[in-house]
Amino acid sequence: MKSYHINKGIGRTVEFKGLKAQYLFIFAGGLLGVLILVMIMYMIGINSYVCLFLGTGGASLLIWQTFSLNAKYGEHGLMKAASKKRHPRFIINRMPAYRYLKLKSNAKSFRL
Numbered sequence: 001m002k003s004y005h006i007n008k009g010i011g012r013t014v015e016f017k018g019l020k021a022q023y024l025f026i027f028a029g030g031l032l033g034v035l036i037l038v039m040i041m042y043m044i045g046i047n048s049y050v051c052l053f054l055g056t057g058g059a060s061l062l063i064w065q066t067f068s069l070n071a072k073y074g075e076h077g078l079m080k081a082a083s084k085k086r087h088p089r090f091i092i093n094r095m096p097a098y099r100y101l102k103l104k105s106n107a108k109s110f111r112l
Helices: 022-044 048-073 077-086
Strands: none
Touching: 022 048, 022 077, 048 077
């Protein structure tokens, strides 16, 4: 009879070198974007030292920024910060105050 090993990582978030969840995708996509940018600059004919300098500078900036966002916001914090920007700060109700003070004697008499 065969024995199968149970995957103990079910339900856990994806993690690589301390980067969790969406930061891992930002990191991989950003490095791919920097690589494509350097390849395009090299094919255009820009000096290879300039391409190397911009590539290493861009990649190091991306790595530093991604790890700092991971440390600051955590696993779900970046999504919470984005949703906080879309959430209204105030709820404005422009209905007159006397409408709230009326007694509902009849449902038909109350109009919006």
